[in-house]
Amino acid sequence: MFNLTYEFKLKPTQIQAAMFEEWLEINRRVYNYALRERKDWYKSRSCQINACSLQSEYIIPIDTPRPTYASQCKSLTEAKKEYPDLKKVQSQVLQQTLKRLEVAFVAMWERNHGFPRFKKYGRMRSFVFPQMKGDRFKPGMVNFPVIGWVKFRQSRDIPDGGVAKLARVVKRASGWYVMLTVQWDVSVPSPLPHGExxxxxxxxxxxxxxxxxxxxxxxxxxxxxxxxxxxxxxxxxxxxxxxxxxxxxxxxxxxxxxxxxxxxxxxxxxxxxxxxxxxxxxxxxxxxxxxxxxxxxxxxxxxxxxxxxxxxxxxxxxxxxxxxxxxxxxxxxxxxxxxxxxxxxxxxxxxxxxxxxxxxxxxxxxxxxxxxxxxxxxxxxxxxxxxxxxxxxxxxxxxxxxxx
Structure with a gap:
C-alpha cells in the first residue's frame, strides 16, 4: 500500500465554519475531561501509604482500573445520554480525540515527552474523520460525514485509482484546510544507491x-x-x-x-x-x-x-x-x-x-x-x-x- 496526503484550502459557508468551530470546542472539552480522569487516577496512586497530603488528596478506590482509550470510548457512549451536545459530533471524530490523548501518553512513556497538558480555549486546531467511505469527492467539493458537502480550492488533481482513507480538518490563521490521505494498492520500492x-x-x-x-x-x-x-x-x-x-x-x-x-x-x-x-x-x-x-x-x-x-x-x-x-x-x-x-x-x-x-x-x-x-x-x-x-x-x- 502507498499513501499520499494532499492539502487543500476549504471554502466553507458561514454555517459550516460555525459548525467547525463548535466541533473543535466539543473535542477540546472531551480531551480535557479525559485528561483530568487519567490525571486524577495517577495522582491517587502517587500518595504515600502511611501519610496523606496536608492540602488535599485524590481518593479513588483501589480496584478502579487505569483509564485507557478503550474504557474512555465506552464511557463516551454513556456520556452522550447525559450531555446531548456530544451527539452533534460524529462518534469516530470524538474517538480520534481520545486516541490523540493516548498517543500523547505513549510518547511520554516511550520518548520522554512531557506530561500531556490541558488545552485552553482556541488551542484545539484540528479534528479527524478516520473513514471516508463511499462517494465523498467531486471536482472542488468534499463530503464530510454529518457536515455534508464543503467546497475547497483544488490546486492540483488527485490521480485516479486512489481511495480516500482519512480526512483531517485544520484551522489556521489564514482559514480552514483539509488534509486528505489517499491510498493506492501498489508497492513502491525505495530508491537504490546509484549515480553521483x-x-x-x-x-x-x-x-x-x-x-x-x-x-x-x-x-x-x-x-x-x-x-x-x-x-x-x-x-x-x-x-x-x-x-x-x-x-x-x-x-x-x-x-x-x-x-x-x-x-x-x-x-x-x-x-x-x-x-x-x-x-x-x-x-x-x-x-x-x-x-x-x-x-x-x-x-x-x-x-x-x-x-x-x-x-x-x-x-x-x-x-x-x-x-x-x-x-x-x-x-x-x-x-x-x-x-x-x-x-x-x-x-x-x-x-x-x-x-x-x-x-x-x-x-x-x-x-x-x-x-x-x-x-x-x-x-x-x-x-x-x-x-x-x-x-x-x-x-x-x-x-x-x-x-x-
Missing amino acids: ALGIDVGLTSFVATSNGLLVKRPRFFVDAERQLKLLQQRVSRKPHGSNNWHKAQKKVARLYEYVANCRKDWHSKLSHQICNNAGMVFVEDLNLIGLSKGMLGKHCLDAGFGQFFNILEQTCFKRDVYFQKVDSRKTSQICPSCGVKTGKKELSERTHICSNCGYTTNRDVAAAQVVVIRGLAAVGHTVKMLAEGKFVGIPVKQESPVL
Whole structure:
C-alpha cells in the first residue's frame, strides 16, 4: 500500500465554519475531561501509604482500573445520554480525540515527552474523520460525514485509482484546510544507491554546504520578521484582553507567524529540488536537533528549520528516485576528507580547513560535507555487500505519507 496526503484550502459557508468551530470546542472539552480522569487516577496512586497530603488528596478506590482509550470510548457512549451536545459530533471524530490523548501518553512513556497538558480555549486546531467511505469527492467539493458537502480550492488533481482513507480538518490563521490521505494498492520500492553521491553539511553561517563546493547562505526568516512581530505584539498588549480589537490584533500576529512558516517551507522545498537535480545519492548528518534547539543558538537553529528541511529533502529524494540516507554526524569537522587524519577541534571563527598532514585546504563546511559523503558511501558499500550475500530479504517498501 502507498499513501499520499494532499492539502487543500476549504471554502466553507458561514454555517459550516460555525459548525467547525463548535466541533473543535466539543473535542477540546472531551480531551480535557479525559485528561483530568487519567490525571486524577495517577495522582491517587502517587500518595504515600502511611501519610496523606496536608492540602488535599485524590481518593479513588483501589480496584478502579487505569483509564485507557478503550474504557474512555465506552464511557463516551454513556456520556452522550447525559450531555446531548456530544451527539452533534460524529462518534469516530470524538474517538480520534481520545486516541490523540493516548498517543500523547505513549510518547511520554516511550520518548520522554512531557506530561500531556490541558488545552485552553482556541488551542484545539484540528479534528479527524478516520473513514471516508463511499462517494465523498467531486471536482472542488468534499463530503464530510454529518457536515455534508464543503467546497475547497483544488490546486492540483488527485490521480485516479486512489481511495480516500482519512480526512483531517485544520484551522489556521489564514482559514480552514483539509488534509486528505489517499491510498493506492501498489508497492513502491525505495530508491537504490546509484549515480553521483552528494554529501550535505548544514549550519548557521552557510545553511547548506555540499561536497561538490556549493554554499547556500541561510535566510533569516524569523529574525527578519521580528521587528514587525514586536510592533504587532505591542498592539495586542495595549488592547483590553478578550475584546474584539484584541482578537483582531491576535489574528494579525498569527498570520505573520504563518507567513514566516510558509516562506521557510517554500524555500526548503525549492532547495531540495535543486539538490536532487544532479545527484543519485544524498547523504546528510543525523543531528541531535532537540539538543541544538536548547543551546545558546537555539532561536537561530529553530529559525533555520533543519528538521523540516531533512524531511522535505527525504520526500523529494523519494519522488525523484534519489537515494537518501543519514550518517553519523560526530566529528565531521575534525577529520580531513583527503587523508582521514584527525585535525582537532576548530573554533567557530575558523572557517577554513587546512590539513597539517597532507596540506589539503578548502572551506570548513565543504570539508565536513565531504566527510559525510565518505561515510555515506562506506555505509552504502556495506548495504550493497549484504544485498549480494542475500542477508536482506526483498526491498524495503516506503510506507510514509508525505504531504503534497
